[in-house]
Amino acid sequence: LGGTQTTQMAAAQILDGKKIAEEIRATVKEEISAFAEKYFRPGLAIIQVGSLEDSNVYIRMKLSAAEAVGIHARHMKLARDTTEDQLLATIDHLNEDPSVHSILLQLPLDSTQPIDVERCTNSIQFDKDVDGLTEKNAGRLARGNMDCMVPCTPLGCYELIKRAGLELTGRTAVVLGRSKIVGAPVADLLRAHNATVTVCHSKTRDVASIVSSADVVVAAIRQPEMVKKEWVKPGAVVIDVGINSIPDATKKSGYGLVGDVDFEGVSQVAGWITPVPGGVGPMTVAMLMKNTLMCAKKIMSGNTIAGNGWNIRYLPLKLLEPVPSDIEVARSQTPKKIMELAKEIGLLPSELEPYGSAKAKISLSVLERLKDRPNGGYVVVTGVTPTPLGEGKSTTTIGLVQALGAHLKVNSFACVRQPSQGPTFGIKGGAAGGGYSQVIPMEEFNLHLTGDIHAITAANNLLAAQLDTRMLHEATQSDKALFGRLVPENKGRREFSTIQVRRLEKLGINKRDPNDFTPEEMRRFARLDIDPPTITWNRVLDTNDRLLRKILTGQAETEKGHGRETQFDIAVASELMAILALTTSLKDMKERIGRIVVANSRSGVPVTADDLGVTGALAVLMKDAIKPNLMQTLEGNPVLVHAGPFANIAHGNSSILADMLALKLVGKNGVVVTESGFGADIGMEKFFNIKCRYSGLLPSCAVLVATVRALKMHGGGPKVVAGQPLDSAYTKENIPLLEAGFVNLKKHIENVCQFGVPVVVAINTFSSDSTAELELVQGLSKSAGAFNAVICNHWAKGGAGAVGLADAVMRATQQTSSFRFLYELDLPLKDKIKAIACKMYGADNVEFSELANRKLDNYTTLGFWKLPICMAKTHLSFSHNPELKGRPTGFVLPIRDVRASVGAGFIYPLVGDMSTMPGLSTRPCFFDMDIDPDTEVITGLS
Secondary structure (H helix, E strand, O other): OOOEOOOOOOOOEEOOHHHHHHHHHHHHHHHHHHHHHHOOOOEEEEEEEOOOHHHHHHHHHHHHHHHHHOOEEEEEEEOOOOOHHHHHHHHHHHHHOOOOOEEEEOOOOOOOOOOOHHHHHHOOOHHHEOOOOOHHHHHHHHOOOOOOOOOHHHHHHHHHHHHOOOOOOOOEEEEEOOOOOOHHHHHHHHHHOOOEEEEEOOOOOOHHHHHOOOOEEEEOOOOOOOEOHHHOOOOOEEEEOOOEEEEOOOOOOOEEEEOOEOHHHHOOOOOEEOOOOOOHHHHHHHHHHHHHHHHHHHHHHHOOOOOOOOOOOOOOOOOOOOOOOHHHHHHOOOOOOHHHHHHHOOOOHHHEEEOOOOOEEEOOHHHHHOOOOOOOEEEEEEEOOOOOOOOOHHHHHHHHHHHHHHHOOOOEEEEEOOOOHHHHOOOOOOOOEEOOEEEEOHHHHHOOOOOHHHHHHHHHHHHHHHHHHHHHHHHHOOHHHHHHHHOOEEOOEEOOOHHHHHHHHHHOOOOOOHHHOOHHHHHHHHOOOEOHHHOOOOEEEOOOOHHHOOEEOOOOHHHOOOOOEEOEEEHHHOHHHHHHHHOOOHHHHHHHHHHOEEEEEOOOOEEEOOOOOOHHHHHHHOOOOOOOEEEEEOOOOEEEEOOOOOOOOOOOEOOHHHHHHHHHHHOOOOEEEEEEOOOHHHHHHHHHHHHHHHHOOOOOEEEEEEEHHHHHHHOOOOOOOOOOOOOHHHHOOOHHHHHHHHHHHHHHHHHHHHOOOOEEEEEEOOOOOOHHHHHHHHHHHHHOOOOEEEEEOHHHHHHHHHHHHHHHHHHHHOOOOOOOOOOOOOOOHHHHHHHHHHHHHOOOEEEEOHHHHHHHHHHHHHOOOOOOEOOEOOOOOOOOOOOOOOOOOOOEEEEOEEEEEOOOOEEEEEOOOOOOOOOOOOOOHHHHOEEOOOOOOEEOOO
């Protein structure tokens, strides 16, 4: 401990702070090395306002010490005119920076602006407050709760007392000084270790007599040599925090440093004493290093941003029998605040854009922050060929995630599509799941959400408006007038916009000065010469409105003679929705939008959104829609809701971006569960061949949802009529009918296996299913090649009803993946179509109409032949005939037409007539919807 003071009169042992600090720093260095190898390097940020020389010296010492022990330290030096708001903004930025684990605000501040130091100190995040000065840390310490950060200087004092070998329990201690930085926290710290503490300050009377009874004296009053020999109890431990400059003719500078204690005198009676300098000072820096490591460890153990384990609060379910309506179940649960959920799963506040208290958009910057984190397991939920009885894919997706998270404690995310307003107000109703496996709040999930579909609608219709208007302008203006209006003079100058320069490059025109253009160059630039019969871009509306399936535009007097026959599609059928679902970044989305082909020119050249000049504007309208939406399940699991493309003319899956974000957030040992639309022959096939191809993500497992009822229908069961009771074939045991219908499930199992992905069959149960029926489906599924087949009851039991499924899925994801595509992109378009028709649907062959052949030849000539295929066919059968249930064979698949979604990135052959604008039935489900004007409670939503 440094031996004795060199003065002969000294009897006290010297607590050599410099030597002890070196030992502590050496230990911290070893711990940091081990910690950094396993996790990450601790980060310290020191904020300085102004340039006080004392502060400069202290900061250099701290930075040097940090470098020596392996801490990544940064010095945020702000100007003297920094305002309080600017300082708070700096602190907020560091609070949210995952590479910064501890923050120190260097005091005093050297600012010309009024700054509330206490407010700024308290703005430091509790677990990053390395000097323990926030009210939360100070409050805990004052109450004896040691789950807090202790200020570095008081902690150094305590460490020195420990080195003196003094057991504090029952001892008396006197602290001279009551500052928030040293005196008060030292007193709290000693009191927390069971010492009897007296704090003396400038108003205390007879300080000497109080000090004389103390076993421990801590002096922090900035009064040179105030504590005298006569004050100190023989054998006491004296810790001198003060450092004071006094005149000293023996020093070259003319000044010397002394503490608050008369070292020469007190050394004769004290048992232990700290020198000045060389006592508490070095310990403060050493404790800063130790506290920085402690902050990093706390963040690692209890924080999902730096670490990977979720500290998540799952929500208990109150199960009722019989199960109430979906909306009653949803309302029975109080969701967590979305900011709480975001913090639990490792999102920073700056990465969230809350929309109320229950949903928020997530910034794509998360992908950059977590780019080095390994992905989790990737599971797709699909189903047998759909029936009117419903199979419960969405419910299974949510129930599985609830089981994985709330019951198996696996980091797990559900990624689902946003429902369209069309089916919500039509026949199907909402798409939040059902029973005790739902996304909540279901009203917000099903109604508008954050407006993504409305953004798609606005962008789509802007492109449609520009398309028709451009045709009008070209038909009514000369080449020169049209060119002049496209490139107008502004303050004596004419110049092309960025998007117009791209058109010049496409045309091979190298000139950039509009005044230099020849009449022919003006014509080529200004005229798109759109051929009306080739237009494929329609207006959209997110409402089922059958009367818009064919319309006439341009009927006003101002547009007479320039109208045309066209139609509306449902909003989710827009190619922009498919682009949103398949894009991987804002840059990629802009490029895809620019490539959208809306028509051909009369000379056969594709006309794109870029040619129409709207690419940037459409991207602006979709700038928020590109961010996935965070919600939660009934049990408090995270859910990403994003995009909702049709599963027939588009690929029917939620967005790549949502999956990418979720895979990073769950981490290596977590699982992301996403859902594909319709049956496995449609949604899953497109998930593998289109979505996985563009994302580069490798699926780990497929969950194939089936029900006994659905399989009976595929076995030839009676037709189901809405509003009429089910036939007894579906409500009573019927083994032969079930065996006959298993061929449908068997074909889907075989289809999954073609992709080299393990498949787990989820058998959703109904009370009418017999044990024999359920066990039959289990056995046949395993014999057909399923990794496992599990009976589930998550509709009635929530996650608890899918624990067996979750366990099977976890084991399946641990299998070695041998994923492969069904076809290679360099095959001719016809061969890719045949591969899907024959391998997935079981067709004998494919028949192409004359129109389809002509279109395929044209797309090949235009260079679109390397795009993947997105088949547009009925979802009610493997074949083109929706009446053919089970596993049809011996059929030839007719391709009536072929279209290109060049922006989204696929060719979609049309198998039969495909309606892209649903209609309303005689009695849509909106008849049951209402809202209480007093409580604003919605009823009738399902």
